[in-house]
Amino acid sequence: MTDKFQNDIKNLVEEFNFNGQKKFKLIVLFGLLGDFDSFEYAINLKNFIKNQDNNLDVFAIAIGNQNGKQKFCQFTGFPKENLIVVSDNQIHNKLKVSRGLDIGFGGWINMLLMLSGINSFKTIREVIRGYVGDRKAKQIYSEYDKIDVLKFIKFSGNSFKKVFGKGYLRPFELATFRLNNMNEIIQNWSDYILNEEYLPQRGASFLLNDQNQVVYKFFSSYVLGYSSNMRDPLGFLSDLIK
16 A cells, blocks of 8 residues: 555545544545445445444545435435535545546446446346345345335335245345335436436545554445445455454
């Protein structure tokens, strides 16, 4: 890890006043607020913070506006006081975060190509996993959860238990979760998608100790790939902040 990179991270902490009180801090660079990864990652982080007594402060930066931030935090549960919105990807570029595919035909075309697996080959595998399930990943819904798909299909998490059992990521479970996120994005597109140019922009994660030294970093390179291990996206935190 170069001194320049370390200094860039320290400058980021100072610029946005990311001065937490815990032993560790996680700084997340989302792409657009309305990116699939942004929603999924934010919800997972909210659950991680809520369910564990840990030594972690979480801060995030996303491309968006204040209206989008308000709706994003309301939907995902991510603390709005810990989310900064910016109008472009200058910070991402400075930290060498992947801009995704760019063939010169605009953000929409680039994103659609990435979703089809071009320059983002692991995306297809991740989409398929959402439908077929994964015995090595945790379930998302408890049997008591109320699930509302596209506002007109309503059922409880117990339906997954009755059909597929419990204790693992059941078929269609992750796909249902992602469909709900997608529906929220589409319904509030103008608030979440500040500029379609940034649709392909990927994100990154930086875990810092109490001296603001980077002890872990991850740069996303494909859609639905915000972690090095999507079966346990926040497993790196459990391992490192003990």
